[in-house]
Amino acid sequence: MFKFLTERLSDAFKLNKKLDLALLEEAENLLLASDVGFSATEKIIRKIKNTTSKDQAIKAMRTEMIRILAPAEGSLDPRAEEEKTKVVLLVGVNGAGKTTTISKIALQMKNKGLATILAAGDTFRAAASEQLESWGKSIGVQVITAKENGDPSSLAYEAHNRALREKADILLVDTAGRLHTQPDLMAELAKIKRVLAKQDVSAPHETLLVLDGTTGQNAINQAQIFIEKIGITGIVITKLDGTAKGGVVFDLVERFKLPIKYIGVGESAESLLEFTAERYVNTLLNEF
Numbered sequence: 001m002f003k004f005l006t007e008r009l010s011d012a013f014k015l016n017k018k019l020d021l022a023l024l025e026e027a028e029n030l031l032l033a034s035d036v037g038f039s040a041t042e043k044i045i046r047k048i049k050n051t052t053s054k055d056q057a058i059k060a061m062r063t064e065m066i067r068i069l070a071p072a073e074g075s076l077d078p079r080a081e082e083e084k085t086k087v088v089l090l091v092g093v094n095g096a097g098k099t100t101t102i103s104k105i106a107l108q109m110k111n112k113g114l115a116t117i118l119a120a121g122d123t124f125r126a127a128a129s130e131q132l133e134s135w136g137k138s139i140g141v142q143v144i145t146a147k148e149n150g151d152p153s154s155l156a157y158e159a160h161n162r163a164l165r166e167k168a169d170i171l172l173v174d175t176a177g178r179l180h181t182q183p184d185l186m187a188e189l190a191k192i193k194r195v196l197a198k199q200d201v202s203a204p205h206e207t208l209l210v211l212d213g214t215t216g217q218n219a220i221n222q223a224q225i226f227i228e229k230i231g232i233t234g235i236v237i238t239k240l241d242g243t244a245k246g247g248v249v250f251d252l253v254e255r256f257k258l259p260i261k262y263i264g265v266g267e268s269a270e271s272l273l274e275f276t277a278e279r280y281v282n283t284l285l286n287e288f
Contacts, residue, residue: 072252120154175192237249
């Protein structure tokens with residue numbers, strides 16, 4: 001989609017010395033269709049409308065996109081204050097890629113030399129716990145599990161207690177993505193946060209929302225709910241590969257002013273990347 005937009009700009013300057021209104025409208029529609037959102041689209045169009053060459057237009061677009069996304073840069077700091085175990089809670093709806101994402105983060109933390117523990121907090125889906133256990137064995141990271149349909153809060157408390165006893169550097173807690181109703185899910189997640197705080201008032205130190213980048217405006221709606229109901233400190237966007245529109249990142253940043261901790265651009269462990277605005281925009285304009 002974005003590569004097509006740059007090609008259209010290139011074609012326009014072959015025929016005209018300046019962008020015409022029709023092409024600007026087409027560019028605006030393409031950005032909106034890519035889920036960039038009204039605010040970011042308006043800023044990008046404003047920057048390219050007075051350019052007089054293809055190179056100027058594409059450079060202006062790239063520069064403005066990077067400027068919009070730059071405030072969202074922020075990696076996951078693996079250290080908690082006062083040398084306590086850093087507790088990171090991952091939340092999001094089923095299918096967003098939470099379990100795969102948390103496993104990839106665990107591998108990255110381990111590769112940094114950090115003592116890492118995983119907690120299989122999605123006790124309502126046996127497949128989720130089994131998947132996390134399988135990941136744990138393959139990467140050599142301890143996984144704390146509970147019985148199927150067990151209490152997620154109790155599991156989180158037990159895992160946190162063990163992480164503190166063993167002086168682990170980081171505890172990554174997976175969670176359910178759907179209970180019987182949405183209020184039930186939010187209440188359960190809030191309870192997990194309260195239970196974690198009993199052993200460390202600053203825990204969880206991070207609550208990361210995992211969003212499927214292919215869902216467009218639905219990702220915006222999900223973010224709004226999770227932010228309002230339980231509080232979020234950062235976002236992870238998955239499935240930003242060749243099939244994704246990719247523009248939703250701009251809308252998320254413009255609306256919520258939260259850091260994007262990671263983006264997932266493939267299935268391998270190495271495909272979970274720390275977010276940087278310049279790399280993301282350069283990749284976007286050349287397609288994933």
